[in-house]
Amino acid sequence: MNPRIFIVDDEKNSRLTIKASLHGLSYDLFFAENGYQALKDLPQIDPDLVLLDVMMPDMTGYEVCRKIRELSDHKEVPIVFITSLDDKQSLFHGFEAGGDDFITKPFNRIELLVRINGILRLNRFRKLLGERKRFQWLIDRADEGYISINDSFHILYANESAQNLLSLPDHYSNPPCHLLKITDKYFNRKPLPAWEAFLSGSYPNEPLYLIRPETDQHPSLWLEITCISQPEDDHYFYQIKDVTSKVELTMEIKKFHNFVSHKLNTPMNHLLPFLELSLISLQDQNYDDVSEYIHCAQNGALELHQQVQRILQTLGSKNASSNLTLSMNEAKDLMMSVFDTHEIDHSKVTLSLHQDPQCVLPLSSQNFQSLFHEIIWNAVKNHPKKNPTIDIQSFCNNEKKETTILIRNDGTSLSPHELKSIGHFSPYFQGEKYFTGQKEGMGLGLSGVKIMLWNIGGKFKIRNGSDEESVEVTISIPSCQKCQPSIEARPDES
Template sequence: MTKNNSTILIVDDEPVGRDALEMLLTAQGYNLAFAGNGIETLSKAAELTPDLILLDVMMPDMDGYEVCRRLRSDPLLAEVPIIMVTALDDRDSRLTGIEAGADDFVSKPFNRTELRTRVKTVTRLNRFRRLLAERKKFEWVVEQADDGYLIINNKGEISYLNQQARLYLNLSPDQSEIITKTFQELVQEQYRCEPQKAWANLYTIRQIASQEPSARYLVRPETAIAGTFWLHVDMLRVDQPISANGKTAGGSDWLIRLRDVTEQMVLQRTKWEFQSMVAHKLRTPLIPMLNSLELLTLRAPHLSNEETVEFAHIALTGVKQLRNEVDDVLQYMDATGLSKPNSTDRFVLSQLYPIVNAICTDLEINLLPMHNFEELIHNTSALFISKQAMELILREIIENAKKFHPRRAPVVAIYASYLSPHQFSVQIADNG
């Protein structure tokens, strides 16, 4: 059967009746199915969910009225239109049919033109009803979606957007509010388009979509109270319906999906930063180690005891440094993360000086007194970072201060102050 055509279930216990309706409707392009009794009708209807049932009233065992009642009691078939075909033409028979759930009646012998017209009208209305029901389901799903969806024309004028898209574009949640700005204008107010090549010629959606296929992102830069926000943009061309003159109302519309990929992008960036950090930390101690060991290997017979000890000491120092760096990497990997807004282990500002003091003591580094120590030690404000992660950052900075100091004995000073109600500055300085 062709799925694009309406399906009609013809029910009649007489083959002659079924054949007559088949001859009448076959040329109209309908998909026809047949049943010869009530039980078969219920089975076929459940299998096909037809667009229309032509139901004979006078059948043995289970008449058309009872079949109609059972169809109407089935939630999946209750909305299927039913036209009763009957030789009965009295008022009581029609009332019984209406009470059973029939939508229309055709009397035998039927007028061919009248029957075709009624069938065409009912099947068309039922198809529209189904499309409307599917559209309502679709709209409900879209409105509940985590992704933002918009429909715009080639100029970027918005004809539809769901609540999530309104949120992403900083629009009122009121669906009745008229949107006067184009999609491009709304985007440029708060986002950076990345990569710029994929968004070149940001004048019409047609020009944007004509670029080489690539990932497109909208990026809202980091602020004092929020991190960088990433939206992945997908664009799908949707042709408008063709009118009677063979033309569309205005070319094509575009369905745009806005998907929040901030977490994935932050994770990818963290991965890159971690790889870069590990490469730097592990390569730095390897250079003196390799140089010293190569000299020992190649020139050992010609080196004095003092030179041998010196090169061995350099190599050992590099090994110890490498071990410390590996420990730092492992500790970093065990950290809960540099930003955990939901974490209960927040870094409290009063912990700053004690942590720095403990690190300096461990590394045998002098720490100058903090000028606003008394003010800070009683500050219970918490930052959006875990205590463990903050300690790792501070230790890395202070270790570098010692590592690159000429005598490996820096004097460290720490300064802390508010830049704004939502920004806190920590500065670590040394005399290296």
């Protein structure tokens, strides 16, 4: 957009002279013959510069200038007086009225252009400075966190929200604190491939996450970090958003969908077939069988009613999963129930679970069952005959206060593209439709398994086994809530 220059002069020859002097240049010119017309047209024109004649009838240039300075929307527009007066008193009155400069008639064209260009440039810088101050004011008071870091990852600036979210010390910028030395005290960095790309100098396409695991003293905290500017003077600007509530809501929806589908499917599988058999037996007048089938259907209906009541109770109860723990014996029973749900023959399952009283998992039975169900369901879905052989081992590391569960199956090995796709996910949506066979956004999915583990400081890894056709899933879980996992070491698990 060209700069807009508003020329106010009662003499036609003066207006024509200025127009001729500025002809062919990148300016949009507007004209007024007197002060009243100038004040009337000013809001519509919204000029970048006003060239104002001093000696005009009815209203002098000084009066027009004072009235412009009283207008809230245009009080800062640059005003240059054009006058044949060159005495000091006239200059004093002009500056007192709010003028920025003077050009004396008759003026030199070169001088006029130099004055106009200089004032427009200064006005542009003034506007930029004003916008920067307003932007700084908004950033300082924003609910989201904003930080500026250099190419060595030292924090140069952090607004108040960022200081609170990252627990920065008061002296974070003097000298500048290293971002990772600050965050690694409290947070896990996920997903690791994206962070590795970020630390190597190339910003990834997906967001970065800092996750503070849940403990007895603190709830979990999810921070999403997004680059919102291009590199400038070796500085980078990032937005930090607390997305904990979004992640938790999504997980609750996914877990509830998972919970409902499994709890209702089992009694329905009893109810519907026996009702169908009852109808067939009635047609054959085999009343003894009808009585037996109706009795079985009644049991299925009763079980369905009980499950619905449990679901309603779950909806009405406050989530207290953070206070629940799970022993390995209880975990084993839940594993067996999942195998039964998927009709996996127990002879095809090998369990080698490390029994240690100290290995207590910070998961509710519902959460563990949902997590384990997704892993086994993917094994079934990915098996050519939908009947995998499964080998499960667990190891308890008391020094790290961590339990590792290794789940192997003889399903079809995954392609590099499939393995890579598991590493790229959104914590808000179901991202593993290739494995679960579900509609996007439904069920827990492998992305949900990751989120559930990350939320308690755990880890998740999937890879092809050493055999030609096998898949291995490794999950690591803190042994107890009171023992927050070490996050100084950075293994290659994602």
